[in-house]
Amino acid sequence: MTVFTMPPKNRQQGVATLLFSIIVLLLVTFVSLSTTKPIISETKITNNTIRAKLAFEAAEAGLAEAISALNNGNRPYDSNDNPNGGVFDNRLDSPSGDPLSFDSLSGEIKNGANIISSFFVSVDKNLFIRSEGYSDDKSLTKVILVQVGAENILPNVPENPLISKGAISFGGTGIIYNPEGATTTWTGNGAAVQGDFETQIADPSKNEYPDCLEKAFDCLLVPASTKSGSDAQIGVDIIENDSTLANLDTDEFFKNFTGYNMADFKSYKVTQFTAPTNYQFGEIIWYEGDLALQEKIGCEVANINAYTAPDSYYVGDGFTACETEGARESLKPVTLVVTGDLRINAGAFVYGIVIVLGDLVKANGTAQVVGAIAVNGESDVTGTLDLWYNSRVLSKINDDAGVYIISGGWRDFE
16 A cells, blocks of 8 residues: 655745745846836936036136136237137147137136046137037037127227327428338328428338238338428328318217217226326326326336337238237237327337327437327427337227127027
8 A cells, every 4th residue: 555645844835935035036126127227317317417517517617718818808810810829829629529710728627636527619700709518528518609799999990100180290200100001191281391201101012012911010111201301202191181080079089089989988998097107008098188108008028129119121920029029918008098288208119009189299209109199189290209000009909908798699509
């Protein structure tokens, strides 16, 4: 007879427990995997949000750097659309690999020694700013586009070295130079010549002409009007008896160059109401009364070599002696307004524009002006006054005036 034996009860329970544990473990694994995927996705989203914020903040930082540079007088191009250098002289490909056809600057934002983001800013000749910001790993890029406008001190830049509403008396051994055109003097009255006197203009017979007119101080020069002894030759470079100029009142004369009447200009533009001091630069100076000028002003480099006469017949490359002494940013021309008469004495050297609401009285000794002089009254250009026209100096006055963001000119998309 066969006898059947039942397995022990505890063995059955062990198998059931094992199976149950496996099922529970599988369920826990499934639930864990199901919840991990959203967590990973959420972490990626959070990291991308942080990186996007870093990239956007970097783009804003780049924009701030560009505006700060522009407000400090830096421009990517000069008035003749030539590269201006300075802080924008960084002609590289952007981190995204796209070559840029305009000047740029770049920078990094750090937390200690760690780079957390970076930017690359480009500015074209029309002052259109494009700022790219990048996250720490360059995986995300944000772009800000801004159009800015310039605060012009001289919306109507003079085109002649000397402008005088009243009569002009030429004399002494001074020379008026205009290497950028065919005229040197514009007056609303007549011009009288005495003593030794000369004007020089761009030489149209040279091969470099007229291309050399595109840069300041770049053309070869040729005498235009001269007087030696009793022999006087007044050339067509001296424009006399212009009734349009003669009929302007004082405020109209002033506004013709600055775009402001005198009261508004004093209120909103002037930075100094005292006489200029030696080696002063970049100021808009309003001086009440008569002034005897003998200071060297308009160049940041306090070096006598920056205040030496350019070569009388060839300068070249468009830059002044101030700029060739060091960085191009050394040129910081002044705007000097004298409400009375101005006497330019020996040793005076000015980079900038001088606006005289009275008369320009006789200059004593050797003095030089690089830029232009505008006189509301009469002008006595005698002594040894060398007057060089330079559009680069005059346009730099506008560059130093700063910029502003044009309304509606900001966007964060292309």
